[in-house]
Amino acid sequence: MIALVDVNNFYVSCERLFNRSLEHAPVVVLSNNDGCIISRSNEAKALGIKMGMPFFQAQDLIKKNHVHVYSSNYPLYADMSNRVMQLLAHLSQDQEIYSIDESFLKINQKNYLLYGQHIRTTVLKNVGLPVCVGIAKTKTLAKLANYMAKKYPMFNGVVCFSETNSKTLTKLMCEISVGELWGVGVRLKNRLNELGILTVHDLKTANAKWMKQMFSINIERMVYELNDIECYPIESIKPDQKQIVCSRSFGQKINRYEDMADAVATFVQRASIKLRKQRLTAKQMTLFMRNNLFSSKHRIQHVIRLQHYDYTDNHQQLLRLAMRGLEKIYHQGIDYHKAGIVLGDLRRSVNLNQDYSAGPQWHHLSNTIDAIRDKYDANIIMSGWQSKDGKWNMKQSNKSFRFTTSWQELLEAS
Amino acid sequence: MNNKKNQKGGARKGAGRKKGSGLYAESTKVVRIPISRIGDVKSFLLSTKKTNSNVVNFIQPSVQKPVPITLFSHKVPAGFPSPADDHAESRLDLNEYLINQTESTFFVRIKGDSMIDAGILDNDIVIVDRSKSAAINDIVLASIDGEFTVKVLAKNNKGPYLMPANKEFKPIHIEEGSQFEIWGVVTGSVRKFK
Secondary structure (H helix, E strand, O other): OEEEEEEOOHHHHHHHHHOHHHOOOOEEEEOHHHOEEEEEOHHHHHOOOOOOOEHHHHHHHHHHOOOEEEEOOHHHHHHHHHHHHHHHHHOOOEEEEEEOOEEEEEOOOOOHHHHHHHHHHHHHHHOOOOEEEEEEOOHHHHHHHHHHHHHOHHHOOEEEOOOOOHHHHHHHHHHOEHHHOOOOOHHHHHHHHHOOOOEHHHHHOOOHHHHHHHOOHHHHHHHHHHOOOOOOOOOOOOOOOOOEEEEEEEEEEEOOHHHHHHHHHHHHHHHHHHHHHOOEEEEEEEEEEEEOOOOOOOOOEEEEEEEEEEEEOOHHHHHHHHHHHHHHHOOOOOOEEEEEEEEEEEEEOOOHHHHOOOOHHHHHHHHHHHHHHHHOOOOOOOOOOOOOOOOOOOOOOOOOOOOOOOHHHOEEEO | OHHHHHHOOOOOOOOOOOOOOOOOOOOOOOOOOOHHHHHHHHHHHHHHHHHOOOOOOOOOOOOOOOOOOOOOOOOOOOOOOOOOHHHOOOOOOHHHHHOOOHHHEEEEEEOOOOOHHHOOOOOOEEEEEOOOOOOOOOEEEEEEOOEEEEEEEEEEOOEEEEEOOOOOOOOEEOOOOOOEEEEEEEEEEEOOOO
């Protein structure tokens, strides 16, 4: 059987673990630059605060109801995610990490509802985060079971398609909109609705071949998966990434070349670390920068695609490439609001000595710098373009401590 | 009608690339290979084409994850192996000594003197394991009304309470209606002198 385990209100739950006074209080977490609301406690949801809502739109609601607001603290969330995933690996035969707070597990048990509860209590006790568990024969149904477990308190956080009362499940499937299914977006939902397929049950009982004709093989598979026929097995080995993106909206507008170079150099640094961590090399880089789409009269976007002469994971080479691109597309007199780089044409790094255009000593240099950064601080070694507290840095007015990744920011107790 | 039809569409004799005119000088076939290995396969084909002999240049397979091994790196100048090589063991690691379950272990900085008789001083870092269940007399990290505190878990006829390890401090009784929980069990502490 396949279980989908998902942390409830993940970012908010992380904040609550280290600040116990937030328990039972309305809490929201904001995206980069404190732009939008990206995680809400149940209390905040009940106040009518919507997912993805721009912070300024929710400000009245937040003030009136004393909602606690946090800037996103990704170092903390990433570490807590790793802890959950590590623990879930112990509790299953096979694992596919699906996102920062979701994991598919392959489990084989006598009593699945009981085992689901065991997963819940173990993760809550050992790591301190609340999860819900959906169990079924296919991924699509496991996702649906998880949705039910989260939405309806009567299930106590666990739904299993082979054990939970089947009448109840059918009744719910007749109520739940087809748009809640895994892989059904707004447009697909609208098209399905036009054909009279409104609920999950409608799609489950639809003719699979007809669905293939009308839409695609993916919808046919979805019908099969809803009927216990597995089409998407657990993929414990992730396919290599196709591209690596590192981009950011700036805390304030940037109109000086040095500030932009600082930002771009930092993007290159982050992207090249990601590249090396996954043992990949890249040959192509896209650099883009644009002004604020909302507050400017004209939309201005500069993009350049850069080609390196060979596959590389070397920070210096990538940086030189990016700076060449920056010189070409940077325009004086524009208030830039966002920029980023995309590394493309990725390939697994092959034999070190043969394949590294820059030679093995360069490879060692990048790895040594990575190791020093890991040991001390991400900012301890920087390229000449970067500054320690860049003007472009994120606007984060209320960030909690990095309780688990920085000696300086440990939890304190008297 | 028929004439018209012949003028449009259909196969034209002699159209298309000639057989064997391609890179490999013979017919080719479409096969599925992983995108990441396309380069390898191409260079393999080219390298074997050039030499046109039985000698094949082997391509290094890509290595997914390095496997750490203990390296016996003693040079053997005159055939005397180091007598220690057979007995090599991995060096002691404090993480291994102090941490039982990595995913449920957290570090917490101590502020204040309330636990000095238990050997926990101001600014020490204690190791907290959430996976352990607290028993009476364990040192625990507890939270009372949102405040974190490290104390000894004690119990009397009224229920659990928290006991400091310093006579100057009073026991903390848990008032009814207050939010109280044991966050984790303290399993050790560390202190640096320099």
